[in-house]
Amino acid sequence: QVQLVESGGGVVQPGGSLRLSCEASGFTFTSYHMHWVRQAPGKGLEWVAVAWYDGSNKYYADSVEGRFTVSRDNSKNTLYLEMNSLRDVDTAVYYCARGWEKTAGGGKLDYWGQGTLVTVS
Amino acid sequence: EIVLTQSPATLSLSPGERATLSCRASQRVSSYLAWYQQKPGQAPRLLIYDISNRATGIPARFSGSGSETDFTLTISSLEPEDFAVYYCQQRSNWPPLLTFGGGTKVEIK
Numbered sequence: 339q340v341q342l343v344e345s346g347g348g349v350v351q352p353g354g355s356l357r358l359s360c361e362a363s364g365f366t367f368t369s370y371h372m373h374w375v376r377q378a379p380g381k382g383l384e385w386v387a388v389a390w391y392d393g394s395n396k397y398y399a400d401s402v403e404g405r406f407t408v409s410r411d412n413s414k415n416t417l418y419l420e421m422n423s424l425r426d427v428d429t430a431v432y433y434c435a436r437g438w439e440k441t442a443g444g445g446k447l448d449y450w451g452q453g454t455l456v457t458v459s
Numbered sequence: 460e461i462v463l464t465q466s467p468a469t470l471s472l473s474p475g476e477r478a479t480l481s482c483r484a485s486q487r488v489s490s491y492l493a494w495y496q497q498k499p500g501q502a503p504r505l506l507i508y509d510i511s512n513r514a515t516g517i518p519a520r521f522s523g524s525g526s527e528t529d530f531t532l533t534i535s536s537l538e539p540e541d542f543a544v545y546y547c548q549q550r551s552n553w554p555p556l557l558t559f560g561g562g563t564k565v566e567i568k
Contacts (some may be wrong), residue, residue, distance in 0.1 A: 373504075373557070383495075383503065383546055385557035398462070399552045413495065433502055445491025445550025446508035448515075453502060 340364040340449045342434050347454030354424050354458070359443060360417040362435030365414040368392070368426055371437035371445055374408060374419050376456075377429035386432070386453045391440040402428075431455050461485055463547055463560035471568040478534040480563045482547035487527045490552035494523055494532045497562075498543045506545075507532060534565075542567050 345357040360372070374386040387398045387408040396408050407420040417434050431453040438444035462485040472478055482492070492510045495503040505514040507523035510530065520535040534541055547560040 371555075375557075382562045383497075383559040385548075385559060388555065388557070397556055399556070420479075434476075444495045444509065445489070445548070445555070446505055446514075447495075447503075447548070447557075448505045448508070450502040450504070 340436065342436065342449060342451035344432065344434055344454040345453045347432065347456045349457045349459060350424055352425060352458055353419070355422045356424065356456060358419040358421070358432055358454060358456070360419075362415045362417065362434075362436070365436070365449075367410075368412045368417075369424075369440050371440065372410060373435045373437050374417075375433045375435055375447070375450075376428075377433070377453075378427070379428045381430075384430075387419065388437060399437060413416045421456070426458050429458045460484060460556075461488060461549060461551060461558055463549060464560055465545075465547060465560035465563045468561070469564045469566060471535055471566050473568045474537050474539055476537050478532075478535075478537055478541070478565055480532040480545055480565075482525075482530040482532070482560050484536075484549060488549045489552050492523075492530050493548045494521075494526070495546045495548065496541075496543045497546065519544040537565070541565065560564065 341363045373388045389408045389410045405423045409418045433453045434451045435447035436449040464483045466481045493538040494507040511523045544562045
């Protein structure tokens with residue numbers, strides 16, 4: 339079965355850095371685009387970034403562009419989010435989610451991890 | 460950037476009633492419109508993708524419809540487990556950026 343397990347969250351001071359990981363299993367990781375989505379406490383969902391199936395393309399929300407970097411290691415079935423220059427407003431649960439298959443197109447996020455909490459304070 | 464506006468913010472209904480949730484886009488969107496359900500302390504769950512396709516394992520009481528800028532999620536007869544927050548989400552053609560609506564909370568009346 340598909341599993342996504344995030345790790346790396348914690349408490350960090352404003353201006354600090356943190357790296358999140360998302361280990362995937364149960365599917366062919368190299369066939370899917372992978373996303374990060376976040377949710378501030380008591381708020382809605384905010385898309386953060388996507389890494390293309392082979393890491394060739396990466397796209398970001400305006401709110402994190404230039405500060406966050408998404409990457410993946412397909413040999414380890416792992417997605418990463420490097421977060422720099424963190425701000426109070428980045429405090430959120432960060433989810434990784436499986437996007438659409440590389441040849442299928444689409445826009446859905448069909449599997450989600452349980453999330454990891456990042457607190458900037 | 461396409462903005463998705465969901466209404467109402469809160470929907471108070473009783474089990475067995477029909478729920479109609481709206482998602483309006485600031486400009487025409489592609490067919491890549493999805494709906495998610497989220498319960499407290501849980502990750503979101505995909506319900507509907509490509510406007511009207513139910514995801515694997517989603518009951519038939521959930522249906523999606525709409526086009527261009529106006530989309531609807533309908534729950535034909537609310538079950539106790541359906542009381543939750545629902546989000547719509549779209550993908551821009553290129554670059555493939557995603558945006559979510561602000562959510563609709565379906566609560567027990």
